[in-house]
Amino acid sequence: VRKIGILTSGGDAPGMNAAIRAVTRVALANGIEVVGIRDGYRGLVEGTFEAYSKTSVSDILDRGGTKLGSARLPEFKDPEVQEMAVNQLKANGIEAIVVIGGDGSYRGAQALTKLGINCIGIPGTIDNDIPGTDFTIGFDTALRTCVDAVDKLRDTSSSHHRCSVVEVMGNRCGDLAVYTAVSCGAEIVVSPETGYDELDILEKLRYLDTAVHKNHAIVIISEKITDADGLARKISQNTGFSGRATVLGHIQRGGSPSPTDRILASRMGEKAVDLLMNDIGGHCVGIIDNKIISMPIDEALNRPKASRKHLYRLFDRLI
Numbered sequence: 001v002r003k004i005g006i007l008t009s010g011g012d013a014p015g016m017n018a019a020i021r022a023v024t025r026v027a028l029a030n031g032i033e034v035v036g037i038r039d040g041y042r043g044l045v046e047g048t049f050e051a052y053s054k055t056s057v058s059d060i061l062d063r064g065g066t067k068l069g070s071a072r073l074p075e076f077k078d079p080e081v082q083e084m085a086v087n088q089l090k091a092n093g094i095e096a097i098v099v100i101g102g103d104g105s106y107r108g109a110q111a112l113t114k115l116g117i118n119c120i121g122i123p124g125t126i127d128n129d130i131p132g133t134d135f136t137i138g139f140d141t142a143l144r145t146c147v148d149a150v151d152k153l154r155d156t157s158s159s160h161h162r163c164s165v166v167e168v169m170g171n172r173c174g175d176l177a178v179y180t181a182v183s184c185g186a187e188i189v190v191s192p193e194t195g196y197d198e199l200d201i202l203e204k205l206r207y208l209d210t211a212v213h214k215n216h217a218i219v220i221i222s223e224k225i226t227d228a229d230g231l232a233r234k235i236s237q238n239t240g241f242s243g244r245a246t247v248l249g250h251i252q253r254g255g256s257p258s259p260t261d262r263i264l265a266s267r268m269g270e271k272a273v274d275l276l277m278n279d280i281g282g283h284c285v286g287i288i289d290n291k292i293i294s295m296p297i298d299e300a301l302n303r304p305k306a307s308r309k310h311l312y313r314l315f316d317r318l319i
């Protein structure tokens with residue numbers, strides 16, 4: 001392979017820049033030209049390309065967000081739009097692409113591979129919701145942000161006999177919620193994996209207040225499960241705690257990537273280039289049992305997400 005492109009797609013995640021840097025530097029060191037593609041699949045279709053040198057990726061290792069910009073482009077499912085992208089790539093001599101993003105981005109990568117452009121997917125999202133890997137780039141940093149926020153909320157809720165309901169992101173995956181809950185010693189965790197049972201939550205809180213004499217409580221809930229403000233109001237009305245809701249929101253997507261994310265992104269970027277140099281396309285990179293692996297995107301998308309049952313069990317035992 002003589003020339004590759006790189007793009008980031010879907011929600012940005014801390015560590016994406018570290019992956020861009022690793023792909024660029026490993027490729028250049030092997031005599032492969034690198035082109036940065038702006039704003040995900042949109043830039044691919046529109047041909048917004050920039051030739052990258054070693055210094056194009058200087059000073060980004062420690063930066064959150066993505067230097068390349070990102071976008072969601074649902075229209076990329078359309079074969080005509082895919083054809084436009086292939087034409088842009090051929091016109092610019094780009095033979096292969098590394099796509100950093102979530103499972104939607106993987107599907108685009110798979111489609112392009114079928115059209116003759118070898119693509120490799122790298123999992124980049126704070127949600128940790130991509131099959132075929134134990135961890136995604138950005139999850140560790142987002143988890144640190146959540147833990148930092150909940151530790152602070154505990155200080156204030158314990159001073160006022162309050163119950164803090166803290167909503168974390170995750171896009172229908174409970175990993176951010178359960179990892180935060182275990183890390184912070186929360187009293188209750190509610191995620192897509194646990195389901196939402198309001199009466200049970202209120203009952204537990206009444207028990208913690210009246211029988212255990214807790215002076216505060218923390219409830220971690222995944223986004224898209226219930227309205228955090230509504231739940232906090234019900235807690236105030238039905239338990240001895242005064243309920244307060246905090247929705248952490250997009251703050252979870254920002255910030256300097258943790259060392260773990262920087263290393264993960266660098267290792268995955270290196271692996272993606274190695275695969276392309278071996279003429280492999282349609283694969284995604286992952287980390288399983290701390291080993292960097294790759295597998296066909298089809299296979300990854302059909303695998304169940306790694307189970308976190310052990311963490312939920314541990315959480316219950318630690319209360």
Ligand code: F6P
Nearest residue numbers: 011125126127169170171223253
């Ligand atoms: O996939 C990352 C994520 O932050 C999810 O956790 C969340 O559901 C979604 O993106 C929010 O999307 P947007 O930034 O488009 O509001």
